[in-house]
Amino acid sequence: MADVETQIRETIEGTDVVLFMKGTKDMPQCGFSSRVAGVLNFMGVEFTDINVLANDDIRQGIKDFSDWPTIPQLYVKGEFVGGCDIVTEMTLSGELDKLFEDKGVAYSKEAADKIRAANA
């Protein structure tokens, strides 16, 4: 398990934006994962998707790592941001924009505004 933890840590610390999800960004296999991947895709954020369904050790390991019981899990610059509910709330409130700006992650503000306009 130590190997899995190391692997997870290196992935999170070595990649600006990482989404642990069920399925892939192109073919999500869960509505909650799909929503978060969809937001990031729509906002033009470059991110690495880790399909937990492809690896049981990572599926359990990521939950232990973050002490968070559910998938998806979004990490930005090594920091755990949250799951589907939190990412959704932060997208609509503009907090996600601020996080990306603070962390120096490129994203489309115009696309984020479109999401907010569509959900207003």
Next chain:
Amino acid sequence: MSVSEEIRSRLEAAFAPDRLDVTDESERHRGHSGWREGGQTHFRVVIAAPSFAAMTRVERHRAVHAALGPDLVGRIHALALTVEG
């Protein structure tokens, strides 16, 4: 006691919330992974309590997970959470 009732009773005991809605949304996920006949697998919880006010979003969710406990969280396939202070 149904899973919904267990969720409700544990959250009431932990937070004495001003607002608590526990909805079994399993039917909306019929056929999805984790779904089973009879429901009680996918839930939406809306909870508001003063003790959440000073917490970050992640802390709020962690507090709810902790109050439910790993055994109950382990039996729920999906939990959509809205937590307000």
